Amino acid sequence: MKLFNTLTRTKEEFKPIEPGHVKMYACGPTVYNYFHLGNARPFVTFDTLRRYLEYSGYEVEFCQNFTDIDDKMIKRANEEGVTVKDIAERYIKEYYIDADGLNCKRPTYQPRATESIGAIIGIVKALYDQGVAYVIDGDGVYYDVTKKDDYGKLSHYNLEDLNPGGGERKASYDGKRNPGDFALWKFKKEGEPFWNSPWGEGRPGWHIECSAMIKKHLGNTIDIHGGGQDLIFPHHENEIAQSEAANCCTLANYWVHNAFVNVDGEKMSKSLGNFFTIRDIAAHFPYEVIRFFILSGHYRMPINFSDELLKASQTGLQRIATCAANLKFNIESDAYTGDDQAASDAVKAAAKEAHDSFVAHMDDDLNTADAVTDIYTLVKAANTAIDNKASKEALKVALDMLNEITDVLGIVLKVEEDIPAEITDLVEQRAAAKKAKDFAEADRIRDLITSKGYSVKDTPNGPQVEKL
Numbered sequence: 001m002k003l004f005n006t007l008t009r010t011k012e013e014f015k016p017i018e019p020g021h022v023k024m025y026a027c028g029p030t031v032y033n034y035f036h037l038g039n040a041r042p043f044v045t046f047d048t049l050r051r052y053l054e055y056s057g058y059e060v061e062f063c064q065n066f067t068d069i070d071d072k073m074i075k076r077a078n079e080e081g082v083t084v085k086d087i088a089e090r091y092i093k094e095y096y097i098d099a100d101g102l103n104c105k106r107p108t109y110q111p112r113a114t115e116s117i118g119a120i121i122g123i124v125k126a127l128y129d130q131g132v133a134y135v136i137d138g139d140g141v142y143y144d145v146t147k148k149d150d151y152g153k154l155s156h157y158n159l160e161d162l163n164p165g166g167g168e169r170k171a172s173y174d175g176k177r178n179p180g181d182f183a184l185w186k187f188k189k190e191g192e193p194f195w196n197s198p199w200g201e202g203r204p205g206w207h208i209e210c211s212a213m214i215k216k217h218l219g220n221t222i223d224i225h226g227g228g229q230d231l232i233f234p235h236h237e238n239e240i241a242q243s244e245a246a247n248c249c250t251l252a253n254y255w256v257h258n259a260f261v262n263v264d265g266e267k268m269s270k271s272l273g274n275f276f277t278i279r280d281i282a283a284h285f286p287y288e289v290i291r292f293f294i295l296s297g298h299y300r301m302p303i304n305f306s307d308e309l310l311k312a313s314q315t316g317l318q319r320i321a322t323c324a325a326n327l328k329f330n331i332e333s334d335a336y337t338g339d340d341q342a343a344s345d346a347v348k349a350a351a352k353e354a355h356d357s358f359v360a361h362m363d364d365d366l367n368t369a370d371a372v373t374d375i376y377t378l379v380k381a382a383n384t385a386i387d388n389k390a391s392k393e394a395l396k397v398a399l400d401m402l403n404e405i406t407d408v409l410g411i412v413l414k415v416e417e418d419i420p421a422e423i424t425d426l427v428e429q430r431a432a433a434k435k436a437k438d439f440a441e442a443d444r445i446r447d448l449i450t451s452k453g454y455s456v457k458d459t460p461n462g463p464q465v466e467k468l
């Protein structure tokens with residue numbers, strides 16, 4: 001598989017450190033609110049990468065954290081007059097409702113920053129002992145970015161960009177040695193949660209949390225580190241600086257970043273106030289449609305959010321689900337008696353082609369956009385196969401492949417829903433009425449079925465019922 005690596009700005013062949021095993025980390029949510037569509041994109045993207053790596057035969061250890069202590073959390077807690085922990089508990093619960101809805105598999109490890117304080121202090125201490133970190137009295141412990149020769153290698157910024165005016169202005173940056181220096185440990189302020197440390201009571205900076213949780217759960221060097229592209233600088237650059245200086249080895253071999261979700265050409269973000277939470281969107285569209293919408297674009301391309309585009313995704317997903325339902329219906333129907341050899345051969349070949357093309361697209365830097373097109377191509381072939389009376393065995397090959405590749409994308413096809421006995425009884429009564437040529441009665445029963453939220457369609461292979 002090839003992945004675009006932000007470090008080298010090229011697509012590279014993915015080679016894990018240990019054959020058959022992948023260690024992957026993605027930055028998780030700060031749990032002070034519901035998450036929005038822009039936040040959801042990395043969750044879905046890295047869940048899909050994980051699913052595809054597993055499908056390709058790798059064993060994946062995936063860690064995604066919760067940031068449960070930072071300025072925004074403290075502010076929210078103070079506004080509501082509750083503890084930071086209360087806020088974290090509430091929004092972690094809400095996170096799971098949406099993330100489970102989006103069918104994101106639970107990560108192997110999902111640590112909270114506040115449960116990783118020991119690991120955080122361990123890294124800060126290693127940096128301090130090496131002289132890479134220094135204390136600003138009354139403020140905190142800071143990282144000196146000039147102590148690492150390759151600082152800026154991920155974002156491709158250099159220190160000159162970060163240090164306008166050079167050395168002589170150093171003293172003016174609130175006691176920092178360099179303007180790009182960042183806090184590893186923030187000393188306690190009145191009313192803030194705090195932990196003990198060798199430098200004084202306080203709380204961790206944001207960047208150090210991820211460095212610590214990676215080390216604690218996955219080790220010093222991991223295969224893949226992911227996140228949204230807005231995290232490249234300074235967050236990921238600083239993770240690299242801290243981890244590599246403290247551990248004296250590479251933090252991650254592949255850095256994978258997803259692009260933004262835009263609204264009217266602007267990045268969706270809480271600070272711009274143009275965001276739509278997943279919870280809000282889920283009130284109008286099923287979760288699986290939101291996931292399908294996210295995966296319909298390549299992860300490195302911006303996607304635009306609009307009602308129309310979500311509706312288009314809904315229609316597209318419905319087409320796939322309907323195809324799966326039709327295949328299942330005909331495979332199980334006694335009335336279906338397809339046995340056309342050419343049609344059977346054609347749909348089996350289409351299933352194999354869809355699989356091979358899907359794998360080729362996913363191998364090419366997780367190109368889910370074209371992988372979705374492969375699904376549509378298979379749907380078209382499957383629909384033709386039913387019309388052309390392919391064998392049930394051939395239809396089953398198509399259905400299994402459709403389920404297999406949609407499952408790799410984590411796309412749920414809602415076809416398993418059982419039709420209630422009340423409705424099946426009515427469908428039988430209607431069929432009996434039609435047989436007796438009592439069409440008025442048949443129509444009456446059809447209306448009754450519709451009023452109960454189901455549709456009944458006559459097909460050459462018998463009546464087919466669907467939930468409206």
Ligand SMILES: [Zn+2]
Nearest residue numbers: 027028210235
């Ligand atoms: Zn992070």
